[in-house]
Amino acid sequence: MKRALLVLAVDPGLGGVLLLGEKGTAKSTAARSLSELLPRLEVVRGCIYHCDPHRPEAFCPDCRLRGDRGEYLAPAWAETPFSTLPLGATEDRLAGGLDMERTVSSGRPTLKVGLLGQANRGVLYVDEVNLLEPYLAHILLDSAETGRIRVEREGLSLWHPARITLIGTMNPEEGGLGPQLADRFALTVRVSGESAPDLRAEIIRRRLAFEKDPLTFHRRWQPENAALAERIRQARLRLSNVEVTPKARNLISDLVLEAGVRGHRADLALTRSVRAQAAFEGLDSAGPDQVRAVAEMVLEARRVVRKAPPPVTAALVVEPVRAEPPPAPDHPPVRRHGHPPEPPPGSEPQPASADRPHGPGPAFDLPTPTGRRERGSAKRSGRRTGRPSRNGRGRYYRSSIERLGRPVALDATLRAAAPHQQTRRPLGSLSLIVRSHDLREKVFRRKTGRLVLFVVDASGSVGSFDRMSEAKAAVMALLGDAYRKRDRVGLIAFRGLCADILLPPTNSVETAGCLLAELPTGGKTPLSAALVRVHELVRVELAREPDLTPLIVLMTDGRPNVPLEPGANVWPEACRTAELVSRDPRLRFLLVDTDRGHYAEHKMTWELARCLNAPRLTIEALRQGALEPWLEILS
Numbered sequence: 001m002k003r004a005l006l007v008l009a010v011d012p013g014l015g016g017v018l019l020l021g022e023k024g025t026a027k028s029t030a031a032r033s034l035s036e037l038l039p040r041l042e043v044v045r046g047c048i049y050h051c052d053p054h055r056p057e058a059f060c061p062d063c064r065l066r067g068d069r070g071e072y073l074a075p076a077w078a079e080t081p082f083s084t085l086p087l088g089a090t091e092d093r094l095a096g097g098l099d100m101e102r103t104v105s106s107g108r109p110t111l112k113v114g115l116l117g118q119a120n121r122g123v124l125y126v127d128e129v130n131l132l133e134p135y136l137a138h139i140l141l142d143s144a145e146t147g148r149i150r151v152e153r154e155g156l157s158l159w160h161p162a163r164i165t166l167i168g169t170m171n172p173e174e175g176g177l178g179p180q181l182a183d184r185f186a187l188t189v190r191v192s193g194e195s196a197p198d199l200r201a202e203i204i205r206r207r208l209a210f211e212k213d214p215l216t217f218h219r220r221w222q223p224e225n226a227a228l229a230e231r232i233r234q235a236r237l238r239l240s241n242v243e244v245t246p247k248a249r250n251l252i253s254d255l256v257l258e259a260g261v262r263g264h265r266a267d268l269a270l271t272r273s274v275r276a277q278a279a280f281e282g283l284d285s286a287g288p289d290q291v292r293a294v295a296e297m298v299l300e301a302r303r304v305v306r307k308a309p310p311p312v313t314a315a316l317v318v319e320p321v322r323a324e325p326p327p328a329p330d331h332p333p334v335r336r337h338g339h340p341p342e343p344p345p346g347s348e349p350q351p352a353s354a355d356r357p358h359g360p361g362p363a364f365d366l367p368t369p370t371g372r373r374e375r376g377s378a379k380r381s382g383r384r385t386g387r388p389s390r391n392g393r394g395r396y397y398r399s400s401i402e403r404l405g406r407p408v409a410l411d412a413t414l415r416a417a418a419p420h421q422q423t424r425r426p427l428g429s430l431s432l433i434v435r436s437h438d439l440r441e442k443v444f445r446r447k448t449g450r451l452v453l454f455v456v457d458a459s460g461s462v463g464s465f466d467r468m469s470e471a472k473a474a475v476m477a478l479l480g481d482a483y484r485k486r487d488r489v490g491l492i493a494f495r496g497l498c499a500d501i502l503l504p505p506t507n508s509v510e511t512a513g514c515l516l517a518e519l520p521t522g523g524k525t526p527l528s529a530a531l532v533r534v535h536e537l538v539r540v541e542l543a544r545e546p547d548l549t550p551l552i553v554l555m556t557d558g559r560p561n562v563p564l565e566p567g568a569n570v571w572p573e574a575c576r577t578a579e580l581v582s583r584d585p586r587l588r589f590l591l592v593d594t595d596r597g598h599y600a601e602h603k604m605t606w607e608l609a610r611c612l613n614a615p616r617l618t619i620e621a622l623r624q625g626a627l628e629p630w631l632e633i634l635s
Contacts, residue, residue: 001027003277004187004297005034006228008165010235011276014186014269015144016166018129018177018301021191027169031125034167036225038080039233041121045076048113049120049161058147060120060160081122083115087131090407091395095139096151096160100410109156116149116162129168130177131544135395137181140166144184175540176504186269187294188301235279242275243285251291260304270298399440412440450487450551451505451541455534457556457594458495459525476513490537491515494530496523497562501533505541527560528570528577535581542586551588554612557595558605571604578611589614 004017019027043050049060053075056067063073085094092098096114103110115124116139124140126132132140143149149162168185170177182188194200210217244252252274256266273294278286399412417438424433491503502515538550560574582589589612593605609616 001030001189001191003293004189005030005167006037006232006280007187007273007276007294007297008167009034009038009232010280011239011272012123012165014165014272014276016168016185016187018182018185018188019167019169019191020172020188021169022171022173022193025191025193027191028127031167031169032082032084035080035082035123037229037232038082038123039229039236040077041080042075043078043121045074049117050078050081050122051161052121058161058163061158081119083119083122083124085115085124085126085132085136087128089115089136091135091139092153092407094136095149096153098153098156098410100408103410109153111151111153111156111158111160113160114149114151116143116164117160119164120161121163122165124164124166126166126168128170128174129181130170130172130175132181134178137178141180141184173540175544179506182301183265185301186273187297189297190300231280235276235282238282238284239275239279241284242278244271244274245285245287248274248287248291251288252295255291255295255299259299259302261299261302262304266298266302270295273298395445396442397445398443400443401440403439404441406441406443409440409442413438416440451490451538451548452487453490453492453505453534453538453550453552455492455494455499455530455552455554455556456519457525457527457530457554458493458519458521458523459559460495460522492530492533492537493519494526494533495521497526497529499526499530499533501537504537524562525556525560526562527556527558527574528564529562530554531574531577531581532564538584538587542584549586549588551590553590553592554614555592555594556605556608557593558608575607575611578608582612582614591616593618 001019004019008014008017017031019031021027041050042053044053044059044063047060047063049063051059051063053073056064059067067073092112092114094114094116096117097112099110099112102112126140139149143162143164144166147161147163148159150159151157166185168177194203206217249271252267252270256270259266270291274286274290277290277294278284281290283290396407396409399409400406413434414432417432417434420435420438421433424435425431488505489503490501490505493500493502502519534552538552541550542548560570563570563573564577565573581587591605591609591612591614593616595605595618605616
């Protein structure tokens with residue numbers, strides 16, 4: 001962690017450092033302490049964006065205007081900006097908004113600089129970056145890509161520089177980070193607590209010493225801090241002259257290819273990190289030793305490795321809240337017994353061999369309810385419509401006269417007060433008089449993209465008779481619908497003894513399709529483990545976005561044979577687990593029966609659908625357009 005932060009301090013152009021670890025591992029403490037080590041910057045005196053006086057091409061609009069007028073832009077020295085983005089920040093706080101006090105007093109729209117402007121040429125620290133609102137993450141991405149930000153507010157339109165260095169911390173147990181934002185962090189470090197008893201004891205001793213007398217504690221380490229800051233300053237001066245040896249370049253290429261990384265951003269990030277490490281060590285050239293010192297930090301988050309999670313054995317725990325179930329189609333009544341109904345003799349196919357790959361079957365479109373194939377109709381294409389946000393987050397899109405404690409909509413308030421100024425203000429006065437009934441509040445709207453989680457049965461029973469090929473073709477068709485709606489998708493496969501999260505929720509439908517095409521079949525059917533895995537994954541996503549309404553598409557033939565607890569009765573356990581998972585009123589389930597037999601009255605999927613409060617469809621029904629009405633109902 002220290003090495004990554006020091007490398008970033010030497011070369012802020014790397015983009016950022018992401019610290020992953022559980023709570024209490026000093027991630028935030030280390031990130032914030034870096035502010036004392038950063039060298040001072042030469043800036044234009046009085047510039048709120050800390051413009052570099054020696055780089056006119058990167059001036060803000062104010063400095064550029066002053067330079068065009070021939071004014072002398074006096075240089076000055078200032079501390080490197082270090083701003084913190086709180087978790088509940090609004091768009092105006094990050095990008096900037098209208099300064100109401102100065103706007104009313106001057107009569108002209110005036111910008112109130114946001115955190116991106118304040119952190120220009122400095123560091124923006126984001127704690128719990130994985131819980132950041134999506135629209136704020138998009139603003140960060142735009143700033144990191146272009147080095148500037150454009151502010152469009154009530155009558156205000158301008159841009160200003162926003163070249164920032166990101167430091168993010170997160171706890172992976174609380175959810176992952178979007179691939180676009182994660183790629184902006186050049187270095188990723190996994191942090192864990194100390195395991196040696198003597199080091200843990202030293203942590204306690206130093207913490208108690210700090211709490212007893214913070215000033216004395218700070219003075220105790222001031223000489224080492226000053227020496228380290230000077231070392232960083234000298235490394236920055238040396239950085240541009242550091243050369244990367246041919247052996248180091250070849251090693252960089254080999255390591256990146258070995259990690260299976262796509263694109264060339266990892267090569268460039270590793271090369272810059274190697275140069276920064278060499279400069280920090282006082283070297284004029286970077287060799288293989290410097291590559292090995294920083295390679296893992298660069299490739300940690302980019303390595304393409306599919307790790308299967310351990311078998312699920314934990315008991316399912318959900319809140320005992322029961323909501324009205326979503327409408328489900330009529331189906332044949334099934335009597336509750338301790339065991340599933342037995343299918344007719346000869347109807348049960350033999351399990352396929354383990355690890356047997358099955359590609360998708362013939363592709364098919366999902367017909368509309370009228371039976372016509374979709375041709376890009378306006379109703380189905382594009383993002384889902386937005387809905388008002390109840391917590392004040394999202395984008396301001398209209399005003400309201402209702403008083404709910406939301407931010408004041410200045411534009412609508414001024415429009416409401418303008419017609420009454422002649423009767424309110426004294427003759428000759430230029431003041432603006434606003435009454436309480438003129439006030440309007442902002443209404444924010446958030447995109448309502450759905451999370452579609454595909455839970456695919458990859459056991460041997462599904463793999464036989466080419467059922468898996470048909471199931472994959474159906475999922476590919478559903479993925480196309482998710483892509484048109486800009487939904488996030490995830491993929492869970494269950495086979496053998498456990499359920500694996502092959503793809504955490506992401507916007508990459510292409511990745512989901514590739515993983516699905518390569519998914520082999522074989523083994524037993526751990527249905528209960530799959531339902532527990534669904535609950536674990538969805539619980540994390542709902543903690544990040546409480547307004548989310550996940551849609552879980554379960555594709556199975558309904559023949560579980562692996563219990564969660566050894567010796568338990570498989571079918572009652574699966575039904576009980578399904579009922580517990582479905583108690584969360586925010587979840588919507590859709591069960592797709594992958595069995596192609598003709599004995600529907602004996603199928604266990606009817607009972608499973610009842611436990612999940614879910615409609616049950618077949619592959620044949622998907623081809624006939626039965627899915628569309630249910631997608632509308634479940635939206």
